[in-house]
Amino acid sequence: MPNELNGELNEINAPSECPSLLPGFKSTCMRIGAMMIVVFAVRCVSRILLTLLSPIYSGWSEFAKTVLSVLSSAVFLNVIPITAGLFILKFDIRTRKRELYAKPRYFGRSFAIFPAGYGLAIACSLITTLIGMLVPKGTSVSDSFTTAQNALSANDPASAALLVFHAVVFAPIFEEFWFRGMVLHTLKPYGNGFAIFVSGLLFGLTHANLGQFLYTTAIGVVLGYVAVQTGSIITTMIMHAMFNSIGSISSLLMMSDEVKEYIRLLDLGETPSETPASVTVFLVWTTAVMLFAVVGFIMAIVKLVHFKRYRVPKMQTELSTGKRWGVFLSRPTVVIMLLMAFDTMTFLYVTTKLLELIVYWFY
Numbered sequence: 001m002p003n004e005l006n007g008e009l010n011e012i013n014a015p016s017e018c019p020s021l022l023p024g025f026k027s028t029c030m031r032i033g034a035m036m037i038v039v040f041a042v043r044c045v046s047r048i049l050l051t052l053l054s055p056i057y058s059g060w061s062e063f064a065k066t067v068l069s070v071l072s073s074a075v076f077l078n079v080i081p082i083t084a085g086l087f088i089l090k091f092d093i094r095t096r097k098r099e100l101y102a103k104p105r106y107f108g109r110s111f112a113i114f115p116a117g118y119g120l121a122i123a124c125s126l127i128t129t130l131i132g133m134l135v136p137k138g139t140s141v142s143d144s145f146t147t148a149q150n151a152l153s154a155n156d157p158a159s160a161a162l163l164v165f166h167a168v169v170f171a172p173i174f175e176e177f178w179f180r181g182m183v184l185h186t187l188k189p190y191g192n193g194f195a196i197f198v199s200g201l202l203f204g205l206t207h208a209n210l211g212q213f214l215y216t217t218a219i220g221v222v223l224g225y226v227a228v229q230t231g232s233i234i235t236t237m238i239m240h241a242m243f244n245s246i247g248s249i250s251s252l253l254m255m256s257d258e259v260k261e262y263i264r265l266l267d268l269g270e271t272p273s274e275t276p277a278s279v280t281v282f283l284v285w286t287t288a289v290m291l292f293a294v295v296g297f298i299m300a301i302v303k304l305v306h307f308k309r310y311r312v313p314k315m316q317t318e319l320s321t322g323k324r325w326g327v328f329l330s331r332p333t334v335v336i337m338l339l340m341a342f343d344t345m346t347f348l349y350v351t352t353k354l355l356e357l358i359v360y361w362f363y
Contacts, residue, residue, distance in 0.1 A: 022319065025190050026327060031088050032183065032198070033333025038084040039077075039206055040340035044351045046076035051355060066159035070166045077206075078174045082182070091182045100181045104230035114239055116303050117222035118246070119296025124214035132211065141346050144210040160255060164248045172240035179203045179220060180227040180236045188228075194324050196224035205341045213345065219243055246289060253282040 050072060057068055086093065104110065132145035154160040179199045187195035204217030223236040230236075253259060256278040265272050275283075319327070328334060343350050 029328045029331040030333050033331050033337045035085040035088045036337040037333060039081045040344050042076050042080050043208060046072055047351050048355050062156050063158045066162050070162055082178050085182055089182055089186050100233050102232045104232040104235045106230055107235060110226050110230050110235050115296035116300035119293050120300040121215050121218040122293040123297050124218045128211060128214050140348055144345050146211060160252055167244040167248050168241050172237045176233045176237045176240055180223055180233045184224055184227055192228050196221055199224050208344045210345050253285055
């Protein structure tokens, strides 16, 4: 009798025969890499087209150039890659729509992580600045460190308003659907933590310049964490807009001629003789942002100390975190994607050679 009972218990507790998730995981990683290859390929095409068309729009007004820049960014850096991603990842938006845009859990409390996220991102930005100081000036690599500083620069109010709209409204809507929607939800079956960090990494790489890479990767990880916590990308769209708003306001304040002159004198080591009202507003805002970032960084350290890891779903293949990253980084499409990302953020070798070939054959 005891032997029969033990046999029944062993039968009940025996692991069920379920198919391995490893083949599906490898396929998913391959498709993620393929999507990112399209991202950098389209970015390359965009650079070439804008270069070839530069003689045409060089005489345009500042606002017309800004409209062209925003439209080019929207089409080539968002609409085309996202559309390609939908097909490559086989992401059915009709069945996932309710899941992505569900009513957020802990909506109010989730914003408590915003200061910590901003502080962490600014810390990464400072690290980037220090690294950039070591890079020789006047090279394509050093230019990649300064791209972020010029991203929202404009010389007239209309252009500035359009750039702010793109950064605060358009980008959060499309990028959150893309990374915290498509990418994060595609990878979630293989662990929340893995999905958060990969989607954050890809978010940083997509910005395609060294000046923004660490900053945007940190923000991507924070937004991924919030998306999993709240079960909705509505919260992350709002938070993404908040992140971009801080930089947009700073850029708008720097449009003032008085502020530009004040900064120029400081760069020359001179002491400005007077402080106009616009400069005072700029200094107050900058000081407030810096204090907010410091407090946020302290909060981030506290949260990281008490961070509770997400439980990773058990896989039949018993893949550890390191193994999953190994599988992901060893996929051929991911390797190609990383090489393309490195080239895009540094020497632009492929883009330059393709442009030279086009000029040679057609001009």
